[in-house]
Amino acid sequence: MTVRILLADDHPVVRGGLRALLDTIDGLEVVGEVGDGEAAVREVQLSRPDVILMDVRMPVLDGVEATRRIRAAVPETAVLMLTMYDDDATVFTAMQAGARGYLLKGAEQDEIVGAVRAVVAGQAIFGPGVAARILAHFSASPARVEVPFPELTDREREILDLLATGSRTGAIAQQLFLSPKTVSNHLTSIFAKLQVADRAAAIIRAREGGLGESGRGEGGRAP
Structure with a gap:
């Protein structure tokens, strides 16, 4: 079965490179490209792709908030973050928003293709650097961290x-x-x-x- 993919990144060169990479793989089809988070939410609702490759920092609506809205509106579409940001706050906020995977830009072709197939199959997937951060987080002291002003979103x-x-x-x-x-x-x-x-x-x-x-x-x- 062909995996239908939407690309969301505000850099046309990045989108072009991803499309060129993915279009060479049997069983993968890029069905569209968008340059901001609001357009990503809208296009997912229209085209219903199997997976969206989502950047974090985008104009109009950032990738994390776009992920949250997509998961609420079209939960069957998997979100795979593909970004240059690997700080703890961004990683965990994206996962809490509903992203199934998190890769850093610069990942090898096989790693991106494997991650696309994995998240569509319902698995959670992380790049090596991100996985190390997650493991370090959960292996740290279990002391509870109080969130200030829990009444706020x-x-x-x-x-x-x-x-x-x-x-x-x-x-x-x-x-x-x-x-x-x-x-x-x-x-x-x-x-x-x-x-x-x-x-x-x-x-x-x-x-x-x-x-x-x-x-x-x-x-x-x-x-």
């Missing part, structure tokens, strides 16, 4: 963290590949859940909860 917590560094709405939107209006909507929800009246109060609560530490001392100012 992951995206809201991410935005609050950036707000606590002093970033303004436009800068947050640019960094997360969101529109300023989307960020403003998230901030409204955050203020309501934290029961604070404005940005300044939210920043204080966030910093008390340990957020915003990575951006301190870099010249950012709170609004």
Whole structure:
């Protein structure tokens, strides 16, 4: 049976290289290409591919949020992340969103093809470097890590963290590949859940909860 594949990457050269690679393999068919996460969600709903190769950082909607929406709307489509980002936060956030596999760009042809077939078959697959990180994570101390502000969604917590560094709405939107209006909507929800009246109060609560530490001392100012 032919495996139908959708490519989602904002770099046309990367998409072209993947298509050229995959089109040489019997039993694999690239059925489309998209350049942002929102288009990926839309195209999956239209073409119903067996698997989508998804980059993490893309405009309009990032790959992690696109994965979450695809898994909710079309759960039969497997998501295989193919990206240059291998930090723990990105890896685990992508897996929590529903990705079945995680490879780094630069993987060999056989590794990519094997991963495509594996995730379509329902297996979880990771590149060697990513697998090592996951094993290290689960072999570490089982001490429970408390998540600050559990009433917030992951995206809201991410935005609050950036707000606590002093970033303004436009800068947050640019960094997360969101529109300023989307960020403003998230901030409204955050203020309501934290029961604070404005940005300044939210920043204080966030910093008390340990957020915003990575951006301190870099010249950012709170609004």
